Amino acid sequence: MKQGGNRQTEKLLMQRSVPGRVGAVLPDLDVPAQPLPDDALLRNELPLPEVSEPEVVQYFTGLSQLNFSIDTHFYPLGSCTMKYNPKINDEVAFQPGFAGIHPLQPIEQSQGALELLHKLQGFLGEITGLPAVSLATLAGAHGELGGMLMIRAHHLANGDTGRRKVAIPDSAHGTNPASAAMAGFEVVELASDKDGNVDLDGLRAVAGPDLAGVMITLPSTLGLFDTNIVEVCRIVHEAGGLVYGDGANMNALLGRVKLGDLGFDVAHLNLHKTFSTPHGGGGPGAGPVCTTSQLAPYLAAPIVTKRGESFELSTPEKSIGKLSGFHGNFGVLVRAYTYIRTLGDAGIKSISGNAVLNANYMMNELKGTYHLPYDRTCMHEAVFSADLQKERGSSGLEIAKRLLDYGFHAPTMYFPLIVHEALMIEPTESETKETIDAFIQALIDIDREVTEDTQLVNNAPHTTPVARLDEARAARQPDLRWQPDAAD
């Protein structure tokens, strides 16, 4: 692991500041100077750094080298689909005809952008089997909020005011209950059965006149295709509820099954997972919402419609309203469009096939060494438990940290919550067999280290820019910005 090369990164921007240095030169004023407003309206101090351009480039480049990333490391972070992010997608999105257009410019001056968005709506509708699509939501959780507001609006429009509850499996991402709560619902937790499917008896018990719907992630966060899914949808629909699909794990299902065919009513997709748009260290994402023609009138505004040969922005008839300032994360949408066009019909199916093959191959090679709580064919990811290693003195966290020393990003840890010492591993389709084999070997070697040298594992990582950090101190004495009077 590089340690920032020769360029030191310890000093922060304000500490690097030298009065008089500039990092950008601007043109002189070419119009007559105008009278300034009253002094009271103007600020005096502007405490920003004074650094030259080379220092800025060197500092941030040094910082970048402290990161693991897909381009530098295998990044099998379960549930996050850290696949290769094609460079052509960035190049396309940055060209002036896309990056340089204003969201409020006349639609006659934006026809290329609108055409792209219209086609992307069609692609996503086709892939999910939910033909009506809004691209306006800016991340997965944002799409969830939009989808749940649609479910609420649907029930209210039917005069069905008593549907206050939303049932969510105990394996769900935290965003699901948080989004349901933001949409004004009361959350009921659904248990999983011994195979990792939604427990049908538990579902029947809550499927009453107060149930607004369920939120289902398919495949589940256990990496499993819920074999009860058609029955789940039937039970919910018979009770008058709707089925929301969290599309975070769609990488497993591309071209293999359509959510709409299974009975889902609304779903979001994470374009920054399944459709290869870069995660950027925590965004931007995009979370388009796909739905049935029945629920289409409730979609968030705007959607792109075609009239004759031209494209325009419109607000669906009973829209839940606007959820973002403009029309969605356009730059992300351009990348996803480019990806789908590049892969096409044949390639889309190849993504899911290889992602699932890689995950099963890895699972099979490791299941003799790590406990596999649900021993069935997995989808795009496999969830192990480090229970066996914990008995010998090393927890899932410690194994994950030790992987960093082997040059692999850690898997997702301690999630889903229903698996003890969970290690959730998602190799994706874009990794080579050599990399996956090396990763398997690393986990086998670490298992041996747990027995032979527990402390080596438990004090890991040893090779990263910093060792294990004091999180308790960070939370107890929050230091969230640099200040000149701080001790250092």
Add this chain to the structure above:
Amino acid sequence: MTTTRPGAAGTGEDHFQSHYIPNTTDEQAEMLAALGINSIDQLFADIPAEFRNPTLNLPTPLSELEIQRELGGMAAKNRPLGSGPSFLGAGSYNHFIPAIVKSLITRGEFITAYTPYQAEASQGTLQVIYEFQTLICNLYDMEVANAGMYDGATSLAEAALMACRVTKRGKVALADTVSPAYSAVIRTYCQSQDIVVETVNPSAPALDDQTACLVLQYPNYFGYIEDLQSLVDTAHQQGALAVVSCDPTAMGMFQTPGHYGADIVTGEGQPLGIPPSYGGPYVGLFATKQQYIRQMPSRLSGRTVDKNGKIGYVLTLQTREQHIRRERATSNICTNEALYALASTVYLSAMGKQGMRQVAELCYHKAHYAASQISDLPGYSLPISSPFFQEFVIQCPVAPAEINRKLMEKNILGGLDVSNQMANGMLLCVTEVSIKEDIDALVAALAEFK
């Protein structure tokens, strides 16, 4: 063109060798053999047979050369701001962006990293967020800032929700000078939580003891500076919070919302080094007072030490967030806009103390020059006399839509038609990228209408 070819023996389906997917048919066969099966399709046996392998009506794959051609053609149907004089703002702004911003944010180590949950492997991203938090606090003169929200609109909506949590009140007073798009997003966010949104006139806002916050924009949607001190005081007199959405570029010269005592300050980060990109991705800015820190949405990077005493950074106070607190979280936000928080941080570093002041002053003088030239034209006037920054409203002699059509014939992108809010009103924006010739061309074109 299509590179689909028949499947190799044993894989059970057609094989498509994408340049993004390394596995060859031989490698697939080897992995399948290790699993004791002979086709990829068998791995999908849990999907009910009647729904498995549906018809997928998508176009055939394209090579990169074809992609460049097709997408280049689509891009060519749009008019980029740089292709001629442009005076459209209203929430998305055309500012100079130093080349280093794109160069740094497209480094693979930044752009292909995940959210920095694994701190030891993410110190670069975490230190960037800490820098971002520092600079946003300094820009707005606030005590604490988060790692960013989706955009300016959602940032303001989340601020309104936060004010309701802090005050345990259920009414949001929304100034009618706040952007209509922001107001719409606030209403969408509030609709399901039994929060009442009332529009108020900022010259005399009617608040009461149920008002959680007074929501303002600074400069306001029309570009003008309101009496922030008296508005903040009015909110505080009723025990309400003052929530201010503030243009970061204006902070290069205008007094800060923190100085006036604002409780939550949000903003659209797009002016800080992010291209307009048809409305996104941008980044929402969000800052508040220390005392409200545990009610904040979104991530925070905190400085701490590692077990050897070396300084490092971690995501902190995560018990506010959805992955820990689930339905009781302060917000459902997870993925935000980290890459564009980085862009803003690089931009603020490069522009720095002097550059930010220069940009703000260039915008100010050019906008005021344009306003004075236009107000001298027969038939035109400036209906609002308050101080303004880089945007202002002109009252036109004819419908702004008609003027804008004529301007476009001269390849000038005019201002936003706000005639639904002000008779024959056009909202113009002039930034540092407009040269005198552009402004004079606009004025000359406007002079053709009387």
